[in-house]
Amino acid sequence: MSETAVIIEREGPVGLIGFDNPPVNAASHALRVGLKEGIDAFAADAGVKVIALYGVGRSFVAGADIREFGKGRKEPLLNALITEIEALDKPVVAICHGYALGGGLELALGCHTRVAIAGLTVGFPEVDLGLLPGAGGTQRMPRLTGVTAALDLIPTGKRIKADEAVALGLFDTLTDGDPRTVAVASGQAVIDGTLATRRTCDLSVDVDPEVIAAAKAKAAAKGKLVAPMKAIEAVAAARLPIAEGLAEEVRLFQECLAHPQRAALVHAFFAERAVAKIPEKDATPREVASLAVIGGGTMGSGIATAALIAGLPVTLMEVSDEALARGRGTIEKNLAGALKRRKLTEEKHDAALARLTTTTAVDALAGADLVIEAVFEDMDVKKEIFRKLDAVMEPGAVLASNTSYLDIDAIAAETGRPADVLGLHFFSPAHIMRLLEIVVAEKTAPEVVATGFALAKRLGKVGVRAGVCDGFIGNRILSHYRKVADYLVMDGASPQEIDSALEDFGFAMGPFAVADLAGLDIGMMTRKRLAPTRDPRERYVPIADRICERGWFGRKTGQGYYLYGDREGPNPAVAGIIEEERAEAGITPREITDDEIVERYMTAMIAEGARVLEDGIAQRPVDIDAVFLFGYGFPRFRGGPMFYADTIGAAELVRRIETYAEDDAFFWRVPPLLARMAADGTTFADLDERA
Ligand code: T1G
Numbered sequence: 255m256s257e258t259a260v261i262i263e264r265e266g267p268v269g270l271i272g273f274d275n276p277p278v279n280a281a282s283h284a285l286r287v288g289l290k291e292g293i294d295a296f297a298a299d300a301g302v303k304v305i306a307l308y309g310v311g312r313s314f315v316a317g318a319d320i321r322e323f324g325k326g327r328k329e330p331l332l333n334a335l336i337t338e339i340e341a342l343d344k345p346v347v348a349i350c351h352g353y354a355l356g357g358g359l360e361l362a363l364g365c366h367t368r369v370a371i372a373g374l375t376v377g378f379p380e381v382d383l384g385l386l387p388g389a390g391g392t393q394r395m396p397r398l399t400g401v402t403a404a405l406d407l408i409p410t411g412k413r414i415k416a417d418e419a420v421a422l423g424l425f426d427t428l429t430d431g432d433p434r435t436v437a438v439a440s441g442q443a444v445i446d447g448t449l450a451t452r453r454t455c456d457l458s459v460d461v462d463p464e465v466i467a468a469a470k471a472k473a474a475a476k477g478k479l480v481a482p483m484k485a486i487e488a489v490a491a492a493r494l495p496i497a498e499g500l501a502e503e504v505r506l507f508q509e510c511l512a513h514p515q516r517a518a519l520v521h522a523f524f525a526e527r528a529v530a531k532i533p534e535k536d537a538t539p540r541e542v543a544s545l546a547v548i549g550g551g552t553m554g555s556g557i558a559t560a561a562l563i564a565g566l567p568v569t570l571m572e573v574s575d576e577a578l579a580r581g582r583g584t585i586e587k588n589l590a591g592a593l594k595r596r597k598l599t600e601e602k603h604d605a606a607l608a609r610l611t612t613t614t615a616v617d618a619l620a621g622a623d624l625v626i627e628a629v630f631e632d633m634d635v636k637k638e639i640f641r642k643l644d645a646v647m648e649p650g651a652v653l654a655s656n657t658s659y660l661d662i663d664a665i666a667a668e669t670g671r672p673a674d675v676l677g678l679h680f681f682s683p684a685h686i687m688r689l690l691e692i693v694v695a696e697k698t699a700p701e702v703v704a705t706g707f708a709l710a711k712r713l714g715k716v717g718v719r720a721g722v723c724d725g726f727i728g729n730r731i732l733s734h735y736r737k738v739a740d741y742l743v744m745d746g747a748s749p750q751e752i753d754s755a756l757e758d759f760g761f762a763m764g765p766f767a768v769a770d771l772a773g774l775d776i777g778m779m780t781r782k783r784l785a786p787t788r789d790p791r792e793r794y795v796p797i798a799d800r801i802c803e804r805g806w807f808g809r810k811t812g813q814g815y816y817l818y819g820d821r822e823g824p825n826p827a828v829a830g831i832i833e834e835e836r837a838e839a840g841i842t843p844r845e846i847t848d849d850e851i852v853e854r855y856m857t858a859m860i861a862e863g864a865r866v867l868e869d870g871i872a873q874r875p876v877d878i879d880a881v882f883l884f885g886y887g888f889p890r891f892r893g894g895p896m897f898y899a900d901t902i903g904a905a906e907l908v909r910r911i912e913t914y915a916e917d918d919a920f921f922w923r924v925p926p927l928l929a930r931m932a933a934d935g936t937t938f939a940d941l942d943e944r945a
Contacts, residue, residue, distance in 0.1 A: 260288025261310065262295065267303035268441030269296030272434060278316035279309050281357045283328045285319075290330045297342060304444045305342070306437035307365065308349040314374075314433075315358030320383065320520055323511065332357050333389040333504065336364035345444050345451040349437045350374050350425070355413070360387055363394040363424070366451035369440050370416040370425040371433060377413035381481040383523060384516030384891065388507030392488035393499040397457035398423045404489050405469045409482035426450070461493035478760060479891055481510045514901065518893030521876075522883055525894060528942070529718045529880045530707060532873070537700035539708035540652060546571065546622035548639060550581020550612075553656055554628035556684025559588040562606040563598065563685065564713045569619055570612045578612045585610060588685050620646045624709065626678055628656040631779075636660065637668045644669035652705050654678040659725040662695040672697035676706055679726060681885045689885030690715040691726050716884045721871040728881045730871070731895075733780070734862035737921065738854050739765045740795035743832060746843035747851060749815045750824045755848035756855060760889025766815040768887075769798070770808030774815075778802045791920040800831045857910045860899040864925035867941070874945040875899075875938035896938040904931035 259275035259282060271292040273279040289307075296302040309315065318332060339346050339361075348354075348362035351371035359376050362368045370376075378387045378395075386392060387408060396404040399422045406412065419425045427449070429436055443449035466486060473482040484506045491502035510516055543566075547558045550572040558568045562585070570585070572578040589606055592598040598606065611618075619625055625647060627639050636655060643653050653675045655665050666675035677693025690713070692706040703719070710717030720726040725733055739752050753764020769777060777798055788794070801814060806825070808814030817825050836843055863878045872878050879894020892898045899907060908924050915922035930936070 259285040260292060262288070262292040264296075264299075264302060265438045265441070267301065267445055268438050269299065269302040269305040270434065270437055270441075271296075271305065271307050272310045272437075273307070273315055274310040276311055278313050278353065279311065279358070280317060280319040280321075281315050281332050281361070282319040283322065285315075286330050286332060286335060289335060293335070293339060293342070293346075297344060302344065304441040305344055305346045306349060306441040307346065307361070308433040308437040309351060310433075311352075313352030313358075314348070314350040314354040315361055316353045317356030317358050317379070318389070320523065323383075323385075323520055324517065332361070333500065336361055336390050337500065340364040340366075340453055340455055347437070347440045347444055347449070347451070349433050349440060350376070351433045356380050356387065356391075357389045359424075360389040360391040360394070363398065363454055364390060366453060367427075367440075367444065367449055368425040369436060369449075370419055370428045371436060372416060372428065372430045374416040374419070374425075375413050376416070376419045376424065377411065378408045379411045379413070381409060381479065381485055382411040382519065384479070384481050384513060384519040385510045386481055386485035386488055386503070386507055388503060388511075390500060390503070392485065392503050393492050393496055394454045395424065396459045396461070396489055396492040397454050401459060401461050401465055401489060401492065404492075405465065405486065408489055409469060409473050409485045455496040459492050461490055463490075466490045478889075480513050480515050484510055515891040518891050518897060521879070521893040521897045522890045525876045525880045525883065525897075526716055528874075528876045529716060530711075532703065532707065532719045534700040534703040534707075537704040539704040540623065540650060540701055542566070542623045542652070542705060542709055542712070544569070544622050544624075546619040546625040547628055548572075548616075548619070548625065549628035549630075549656075550577055550584065551628065551630070552584070552682060553680060553684055554626075555581050555584035555588065556682060556686075557626055557628055557656065557680050558610065559585050559592075559685035560680070560713045560715075562589070562609050563592060563602075565606075565609075566712070567609040567611070569622060570610065571616065571619060572612070572614060574614060578614065582610070582612060588683075592685070616642050617646050619643070620648055622647070622651060624652040624654060624705065626654045626656055628680075631657060631660060633660055633664065636665055640665050640668045640675070644671060650674070652676070652702055654706070656680055659729050661724075662693050662722050663697075666695050666697060673699035674702055676702055677720070677722075677726070678706055678709070679720070681728075687885060688714070688716050689728070689881060690717045691720045691728065691881065691885075692717045693720045693722060693726050695722055716880055718877050718880050718884075719873055720877075720881075721869070723866075723869065723871050727866055727872045727878060728885050731859055731862040731866060731878070731882075732886065735855055735858035736765055737793075737795075738858045740797065741793060741918070741921075742846055742851055742854065743797060744795050744836060744839060744841055745846060746841075747846040748824070748832070749828065751846070751848075752851050752855075755851040758848060759852050759856075760892055762887035762889075770814035770816055770818075773807050773810055774798060774802050775807045789920065793918055793921060795835070797828075797831055797835050800835070801828060853910060854914065856895070856898065856902075857907055857914070858921075859895045860902075860907060861911060861923075861925055861928065863895050863899070864927045868925060868927045874942050876942045876945075900937045900939055904928050904936070908932040 261272035263270040275285045296305045346365045348365040348368045354376045420428045469486045488503045488506045491499040545561045545566045546569045547554045548571045561568045593603045662677040666672035676698045679691035681687035681689045690710045707717045749766035756764045806813045866872045875896035882888035
């Protein structure tokens with residue numbers, strides 16, 4: 255890589271500027287300096303008749319350098335460079351391959367013609383980062399494609415392939431070949447007059463106010479994101495002369511840059527990648543060419559579906575042909591759903607199904623490189639299965655349990671190969687939810703951990719390293735903060751008030767709606783399992799038990815906290831149970847605001863997160879953020895619980911817990927880590943930096 259991240263060469267009359275800033279040619283300051291130098295040099299060189307920009311390595315420019323946001327602006331700025339290029343009196347051609355995203359696509363739009371190389375993906379993903387295209391994209395795309403197409407891409411972050419980009423008029427030609435070679439040929443074609451050029455800014459565009467209004471209504475209906483709405487406003491400014499439109503775009507971009515949602519969404523972007531940086535990252539993962547799944551229930555079938563979609567052959571084992579038929583049926587339904595959602599082509603759907611074999615004999619699993627046990631949560635059953643696996647699996651096979659909370663060390667101890675055992679905790683529906691908790695037991699070998707992460711990547715999942723404890727990272731924290739919702743009901747809030755407050759905060763669903771969806775009997779079994787170890791000092795709320803006693807398990811029985819089917823809404827019978835239990839506990843219900851609901855709920859989540867860090871169950875705060883962003887519907891525009899904690903501050907969190915502890919000193923305890931952070935001003939971001 256050259257020190258300015260740019261290679262400047264001449265091929266006869268063609269001035270070549272190659273972007274060489276691995277891994278994705280982000281438009282870093284170094285790249286912008288190099289681009290400016292190249293443009294200035296070729297503008298002054300009478301022998302250069304045309305300038306061609308292209309990407310070295312896997313991509314054109316994949317956008318501005320996201321790591322530079324919030325760190326001050328360093329000249330030359332990308333938008334100024336693009337306007338300078340557009341104004342040049344020498345033609346500039348952009349040759350794009352791999353990715354031309356965000357600022358990379360904007361750079362191409364400022365050039366005088368654009369050549370797409372087969373396989374190119376383009377788009378404006380800025381809104382996914384809480385931003386909008388800030389280097390002319392909102393002004394130039396409408397001039398090339400019209401406002402409707404611009405409103406399809408810019409406020410949505412949608413990415414499209416080369417052929418569609420050409421059809422829209424974003425690109426002028428589609429070819430194939432090596433980017434540098436195509437750059438020289440395209441430059442020559444411009445000189446020969448066989449490749450037309452024109453300035454995008456010279457094009458005009460009609461902006462229909464009704465189209466803008468419709469786009470705003472659509473964006474508003476989608477929820478709380480600020481950037482899409484501002485992106486639409488920026489596109490509307492394309493009705494102005496370009497200099498005014500560009501100025502309006504900058505103004506709106508700066509508003510997005512300053513908004514808390516931008517910092518949170520950028521954090522979420524990097525969180526998804528940071529979690530792969532584990533102590534075992536240099537260990538060589540074992541080859542996984544075939545997978546076995548034991549258990550054809552919801553989870554086992556979901557896991558099998560995910561593996562089949564990823565191209566792996568899967569052997570599904572169950573105890574009987576009837577159970578196998580049910581499992582196969584669930585897999586076929588899952589695959590049909592993926593086909594319907596256009597996640598799979600017909601061909602890939604059929605190939606996936608063809609890779610499935612089923613068996614009732616554990617010996618048939620012997621040749622699998624990795625086996626995932628996904629039977630019901632009974633330790634004795636799991637131990638029995640792992641004893642059998644230990645007897646039949648080839649040496650070197652990886653043995654995994656999908657358990658959501660049981661002790662992987664105890665399971666591993668049932669085998670003579672504990673180094674080959676780990677937890678692979680999928681989240682339902684396993685072929686859709688992206689989180690995979692990779693649970694590392696005491697004796698799990700580094701290459702087995704690395705194998706878990708390689709499998710996560712292969713399945714398109716976000717693997718997060720977790721230690722062994724009841725519930726690992728996510729479910730341990732969930733079981734703590736979920737109690738706050740029950741306490742709030744006892745103290746005066748209704749389940750729907752709590753759900754509504756948390757959905758306003760940004761959760762996809764509130765805790766009671768989630769409980770109804772998952773099945774209230776699941777929670778009942780967990781409470782029964784934990785009853786023998788429950789501390790008598792713990793405040794226990796029997797409301798859910800009372801609901802379950804009536805056989806009301808939520809959505810699957812037609813009623814739980816809510817009514818389902820033809821009778822929608824809160825279940826009036828539950829209100830009666832709540833009143834009885836409050837009276838039984840001698841509680842006079844009090845008014846509880848949405849703010850208090852969110853503050854208590856989030857404070858409990860953060861406090862248990864701090865304890866999970868202290869216990870070493872999660873490596874870093876960012877791992878906890880990733881768990882909740884990708885497995886628990888935590889609002890992405892808030893960055894995750896630990897990122898959100900930093901917006902409150904440790905001192906305020908400690909103050910809240912100490913206040914709440916006046917009524918319940920057992921549940922509300924200040925985690926020592928949080929106390930230390932409050933005392934020395936450390937943030938969770940600091941802990942991530944130091945990790
Ligand atoms: N800036 C900085 N680093 C980036 C980056 C970027 N734009 N894109 C990727 N990386 C890093 C990433 O963190 C990872 O780092 C490595 O590159 C490989 O990425 C002015 C303001 C291009 C589709 O949003 O969508 O332009 O973990 O693992 O799966 O209007 O990266 O190795 O240390 O994702 O092959 C707009 C975001 C920016 C593109 C490749 N652009 N990137 O996917 O690799 S805002 C984006 C992606 C903007 C303008 C505005 C993907 C990818 P590490 P990866 P991948």
